[in-house]
Amino acid sequence: xxxxxQTPKHLVMGMTNKKSLKCEQHMGHRAMYWYKQKAKKPPExxxxxxxxxxxxxxxxxxxxxxxxxxxxxxNLHLHALQPEDSALYLCASSQDLIExxxxxxxxxxxx
Amino acid sequence: xxxxxxxDSQVPVFEEAPVELRCNxxxxxxxxxxxxxxxxNQGLQxxxxxxxxxxxxxxxxxxxxxFNKSQTSFHLRKPSVHxxxxxxxxxxxxxxxxxKLIFGTGTRLQVFP
Numbered sequence: 001x002x003x004x005x006q007t008p009k010h011l012v013m014g015m016t017n018k019k020s021l022k023c024e025q026h027m028g029h030r031a032m033y034w035y036k037q038k039a040k041k042p043p044e045x046x047x048x049x050x051x052x053x054x055x056x057x058x059x060x061x062x063x064x065x066x067x068x069x070x071x072x073x074x075n076l077h078l079h080a081l082q083p084e085d086s087a088l089y090l091c092a093s094s095q096d097l098i099e100x101x102x103x104x105x106x107x108x109x110x111x
Numbered sequence: 112x113x114x115x116x117x118x119d120s121q122v123p124v125f126e127e128a129p130v131e132l133r134c135n136x137x138x139x140x141x142x143x144x145x146x147x148x149x150x151x152n153q154g155l156q157x158x159x160x161x162x163x164x165x166x167x168x169x170x171x172x173x174x175x176x177x178f179n180k181s182q183t184s185f186h187l188r189k190p191s192v193h194x195x196x197x198x199x200x201x202x203x204x205x206x207x208x209x210x211k212l213i214f215g216t217g218t219r220l221q222v223f224p
Contacts, residue, residue: 004154031210042201042214043155055210090154092212100212102147102154 006103023074023091032074035090081110117215132187132218134202144185145203
C-alpha cells in the first residue's frame, strides 16, 4: 500500500470555525509533511514531523496547529483562518526523502 | 539554502512532438533531484528521481531526465508527447541529510492535438 490518504477532500469553513485536516499512511514512513499550495504555485512546506516529533516549522502562523498522534497519522488543526488561507493542503510521507508520497490534498475554502 | 529554477512557466506543444522542460538548481555538495507531475485537482506524483549513479534517469511512461553537475541542471525530456501528458510539472531538490523538499515554480505542459 503506497497511498497517502487525506480527508476531507473539500472543506469550506468560516473565519471563526475550528476544523481539522487528517492524513494517514501505512507505509511505515518516519517523516510526514504538510504543504500548502495556492493556485498556479508550487507547494510550500509548512511542517515536517520526523519520528512523530515536529522537526521543521516554516514560520507558519499559529492559527495552523499540527499534530502527530502516532506514526501513521498527521493532523492539521485550523482555527480563525483568513480568506487568504484558502488553498490546496497536501500531506506527504517519506522514509528518507528518497521518494515522497503525496496525498490527493484537501481543497480548503475560508469564507 | 537550495533553490530551483524552472525557466518556462508554460510549454505548448503539439501531440507527438518532442519536449524539454528545463530545471536548474543552486549548487550544493550533494543533492537529490526529482520531477513531480500534478494533474488538475490532484496531488503530486513522482515522475523520476536522481540520487546517484547514472546521470540519465527514465520513467515508465517515456520521460527521461539528465543530471548535469557542471551546469547544475536536471532537464526533463520526452521524444513524443501525448495529450494525456498535459499537466503541471515540478522540479524539486533536497539537500542530502535534510527533510526539506524544495520545489521550482512549475511548468505547465499543454499538449495540443
